[in-house]
Amino acid sequence: MTFFRDSNYIFIYRDHYSEFLALPYDEFDIMLKDINELKLENIGEAYEIEHLSADTFTSPSFPVNGIIHGPNLRFMVPLVCQRAGKPNSKVINIWFLIGTGSPFTCLTVKSLELFFGAGNVKERNFYSFAIQDQDSSIECQVSKVGTHFEHVNILGVDAMRSLRLSAIGDINWNTGSFCLSRQ
Numbered sequence: 001m002t003f004f005r006d007s008n009y010i011f012i013y014r015d016h017y018s019e020f021l022a023l024p025y026d027e028f029d030i031m032l033k034d035i036n037e038l039k040l041e042n043i044g045e046a047y048e049i050e051h052l053s054a055d056t057f058t059s060p061s062f063p064v065n066g067i068i069h070g071p072n073l074r075f076m077v078p079l080v081c082q083r084a085g086k087p088n089s090k091v092i093n094i095w096f097l098i099g100t101g102s103p104f105t106c107l108t109v110k111s112l113e114l115f116f117g118a119g120n121v122k123e124r125n126f127y128s129f130a131i132q133d134q135d136s137s138i139e140c141q142v143s144k145v146g147t148h149f150e151h152v153n154i155l156g157v158d159a160m161r162s163l164r165l166s167a168i169g170d171i172n173w174n175t176g177s178f179c180l181s182r183q
Helices: 037-046 109-116 157-162
Strands: 002-006 009-014 019-021 064-069 074-083 092-099 105-107 127-131 138-142 154-156 169-172 177-180
Touching: 037 092, 092 109, 105 127, 109 127, 138 157, 154 157
Parallel strands: 092 154, 105 138
Antiparallel strands: 002 009, 009 019, 064 074, 064 177, 074 092, 074 127, 105 154, 127 138, 169 177
């Protein structure tokens, strides 16, 4: 990892990402006090797509329907996840918050432990996942323990760019739904 200083910003160059990040993950936080693991389970039950349940990849992988949840109007979407490059590993449905303000895609410790086992998740590690498209490989951070988003899976703009997703479309405010699709 190489650091560059430009004016008042420090940029981190990541060889495996080949890009500049204006904010290191260590300094990243997002205020999400209204979403937690129990809320993700409740959302999954209400919409009949259980959070952290077994599933399979579909073709085509997009579009995917999501919901606009709660008084804070959180854009939530269930996405199928599997360890990248491991076609025989578990395939799990995970509810994500679409975080257009987050440059990072994050998975909770609870979500990661389904794939790696209890106690085998290291907070500062990256974990590569196929998200909704079995041929994709998205580098995921661990949702930082002790922060305002430790119990939230975030689909960041890094994954949205990698998956070539369009902006959130087909918003229906009457039904509280939207569609996430590819460009």
